[in-house]
Amino acid sequence: KKPVQWDPTDIKAELLKKYPPKVARKRARQILINEALENDTPEILANVRTIPGIITMRGCTYAGCKGVILGPTRDIVNLVHGPIGCSFYAWLTRRNQTDAGEDGEQYMNYTFSTDMQDSDIIFGGEKKLEMAIQEAYDTFHPKAIAVFATCPVGLIGDDIHTVARKMKEKFGDCNVFAFSCEGYKGVSQSAGHHIANNQVFRHIVGTNDEPQEGEYRINLLGEYNIGGDGFEIDRIFKKCGITNVATFSGNSTYDQFATSHQADLNCVMCHRSINYVADMLETKFGIPWVKVNFIGAEATAKSLRKIAAYFGDQELIDRVEKVIEEEMPAVKAAQEDVLPRTSGKTAMIFVGGSRAHHYQELFKEMGMKTISAGYEFAHRDDYEGRHVLPKLKVDADSRNIEEIEVEPDETRYRPRKTPEELKALEEAGLKFKSYEGLLPDMEEGTLVIDDLNQYEAEKLVELMKPDIFCAGIKEKFSIQKLGIPMKQLHSYDSGGPYAGFKGAINFYNEIDRLVNSRVWSYMKAPWQENPQLSGAYVWE
Ligand code: CFN
Numbered sequence: 001k002k003p004v005q006w007d008p009t010d011i012k013a014e015l016l017k018k019y020p021p022k023v024a025r026k027r028a029r030q031i032l033i034n035e036a037l038e039n040d041t042p043e044i045l046a047n048v049r050t051i052p053g054i055i056t057m058r059g060c061t062y063a064g065c066k067g068v069i070l071g072p073t074r075d076i077v078n079l080v081h082g083p084i085g086c087s088f089y090a091w092l093t094r095r096n097q098t099d100a101g102e103d104g105e106q107y108m109n110y111t112f113s114t115d116m117q118d119s120d121i122i123f124g125g126e127k128k129l130e131m132a133i134q135e136a137y138d139t140f141h142p143k144a145i146a147v148f149a150t151c152p153v154g155l156i157g158d159d160i161h162t163v164a165r166k167m168k169e170k171f172g173d174c175n176v177f178a179f180s181c182e183g184y185k186g187v188s189q190s191a192g193h194h195i196a197n198n199q200v201f202r203h204i205v206g207t208n209d210e211p212q213e214g215e216y217r218i219n220l221l222g223e224y225n226i227g228g229d230g231f232e233i234d235r236i237f238k239k240c241g242i243t244n245v246a247t248f249s250g251n252s253t254y255d256q257f258a259t260s261h262q263a264d265l266n267c268v269m270c271h272r273s274i275n276y277v278a279d280m281l282e283t284k285f286g287i288p289w290v291k292v293n294f295i296g297a298e299a300t301a302k303s304l305r306k307i308a309a310y311f312g313d314q315e316l317i318d319r320v321e322k323v324i325e326e327e328m329p330a331v332k333a334a335q336e337d338v339l340p341r342t343s344g345k346t347a348m349i350f351v352g353g354s355r356a357h358h359y360q361e362l363f364k365e366m367g368m369k370t371i372s373a374g375y376e377f378a379h380r381d382d383y384e385g386r387h388v389l390p391k392l393k394v395d396a397d398s399r400n401i402e403e404i405e406v407e408p409d410e411t412r413y414r415p416r417k418t419p420e421e422l423k424a425l426e427e428a429g430l431k432f433k434s435y436e437g438l439l440p441d442m443e444e445g446t447l448v449i450d451d452l453n454q455y456e457a458e459k460l461v462e463l464m465k466p467d468i469f470c471a472g473i474k475e476k477f478s479i480q481k482l483g484i485p486m487k488q489l490h491s492y493d494s495g496g497p498y499a500g501f502k503g504a505i506n507f508y509n510e511i512d513r514l515v516n517s518r519v520w521s522y523m524k525a526p527w528q529e530n531p532q533l534s535g536a537y538v539w540e
């Protein structure tokens with residue numbers, strides 16, 4: 001292939017060429033040529049409705065609530081009120097892993113559904129829901145049952161909250177609560193995260209004051225144990241002597257949520273999905289939060305140092321350094337092995353609301369450059385790397401979502417550090433409520449695209465020919481048919497973990513195999529069979 005240095009302006013124009021003028025105007029604001037300069041890059045339009053007719057990569061509000069936030073909890077029965085398809089297609093496909101622990105209580109492998117039929121739509125489904133809750137209770141006697149609304153439930157007006165309340169009172173020893181997370185609400189999964197966070201906070205967080213054991217107590221917010229990521233992070237925490245009170249929500253239990261207000265620090269991994277809980281825990285219980293990232297070996301080391309710096313104990317600081325020293329040689333060896341084969345290669349990442357940023361770290365460690373990336377549903381603050389810009393307070397997707405008022409709970413409010421201590425930590429470089437964003441972290445001239453769609457994905461690959469394309473299952477096969485290796489960064493295909501030190505090694509090896517496999521050269525992409533247009537992006 002003949003190397004050509006593409007001008008990102010041309011690429012953008014090519015992507016927009018096929019659209020009618022009105023669509024092109026809107027998409028133009030969601031496709032941005034990054035200037036990578038502090039705030040000089042124009043604003044990106046994000047968290048807005050997908051134009052009907054466009055085949056988006058996004059999911060729905062129900063997916064964000066039931067699938068993303070509550071799905072990975074292991075001892076809450078997650079009961080879907082709706083047609084069976086909504087349950088079936090969410091059944092273990094996200095690959096959030098579980099370990100039943102000592103109590104053995106875990107319902108993740110089941111799919112609980114009311115299996116709504118036409119007659120339930122016509123005559124109402126509340127009775128059926130009540131029976132399903134009763135059946136789940138009689139069979140399993142769980143600590144809690146969560147009920148999720150799907151689109152038809154909202155349309156016919158079943159009152160799931162009243163049913164839940166009635167059953168909770170009837171049982172006495174089982175918390176039953178419901179989520180109005182109909183798929184059509186909001187503009188993406190993001191609305192579902194918000195709805196889930198609100199209800200988890202209202203119904204579970206802070207309900208158990210029984211003192212918890214352990215030193216250096218943190219909560220890990222926004223880590224879902226995909227491919228066992230959470231297990232690797234917990235392994236590292238344990239080695240460092242850091243107590244993880246609750247993960248929101250990978251392999252979590254009801255009791256972990258209930259006692260999470262006893263932690264001293266919240267570590268936020270995926271800001272997009274869980275920032276609401278971080279804010280509410282801070283307001284009500286005075287727990288500060290810092291942003292962490294365990295994707296990438298360097299990022300992992302940096303995050304561990306951040307946690308140690310917060311607690312400030314020399315013993316912890318030393319132990320963290322020792323763990324980094326012990327883990328790094330294997331990481332470096334794997335890096336050195338792959339670098340000659342991976343350096344200079346290019347990647348594209350289009351996933352969710354945080355991984356399109358986090359995974360650039362891992363590619364950098366392999367000498368690879370991310371030439372184009374974007375989120376499906378992130379908000380502008382995720383792109384820009386700021387926590388809730390004042391002018392962004394009203395999210396497009398919060399039009400349907402109640403804002404819950406949270407007041408400081410003076411009786412249980414426990415300032416972890418004095419304001420002076422927090423200020424001193426900030427001055428020493430520990431930033432609270434802050435995180436790096438995708439735009440400032442990406443290089444100048446890279447293309448940042450919000451809510452990429454089927455058509456643009458194929459066009460982008462055709463024009464820029466990356467060495468690897470990362471997205472989800474809907475994109476996988478159409479991209480592979482273009483002769484480009486495709487890695488799922490949602491479910492990790494069948495791989496993982498990729499977090500932490502061991503995860504980084506797994507990732508280097510897998511990507512090395514993918515970008516250097518000769519199998520792709522046997523494919524004939526449409527532009528090879530009909531070569532009117534040819535070129536590749538070269539990284540100088
Ligand atoms: S595990 Fe997370 S990391 S929670 Fe979120 S924004 Fe989804 S399910 Mo898919 S892989 Fe993805 Fe992120 Fe946070 Fe996963 S990038 S889209 S809603 N996501």
Ligand code: HCA
Pocket residue numbers: 058059060063064067093094095189352471472473474488490491
């Ligand atoms: C969701 C879940 C998803 C989908 C992944 C994919 C996940 O948004 O409904 O498209 O492959 O990670 O499982 O994001």
